[in-house]
Structure formats: structure tokens, C-alpha cells
Amino acid sequence: MSAEEIALAGHISTYEVLLLSRMTDWRDVPVNLMQGYLRGCRVDFCDWRTMNRINAYRRKGMHFEYLRRSGNWSSYYEPLAKKYFLSLPK
DSSP states (O other): OOOHHHHHTTTHHHHHHHHHHHSSSTTTSSSHHHHHHHHHOOOOOHHHHHHHHHHHHHHOOOHHHHHSTTIIIIIIIIHHHHHHHHHOOO
């Protein structure tokens, strides 16, 4: 999904989507902004179908194949993925 699609679906600005997508810690993010972002990404932690989909993706290993096919992989998605993996506890 593009930042614009997430923003539209989540009723938040594209700027906020871009800001949140680069963050690895959401402790200081207002709840309503988190909810908008998650809604835009179609993530509902209270829906077992959503959680099954996410857990299945994680179990297979996050290879980001669908993002690698994007023309934005090297300039946008790859740096985000690297930042995410570097933020994980060792």
C-alpha cells in the first residue's frame, strides 16, 4: 500500500503516515494517530483473522517479496526494513 492509500483509509495525513512508518518506537505517539495508521494498514489486533495473517507472514520469514517488486524498494522500503531489523533487541 502506498502512503497515500494508508492515509486515506486511516483518515490521517500522508505526512503522518510517512513519519510513523519511519519510527521504531511508538511510545510517544498519540493513540488516535496510532489507530488511524493501523486502520489504514488494515491491522486490527482484536481480529483473529488479521492476527493469523500477520503471524503467518512472520512465521514464513519476512522477506518483503512484494515490496522488492516495487520500484521504490531500494530508495524507500529497503532502508525502512534495515532500520526495523537494527531496532530489534539483540
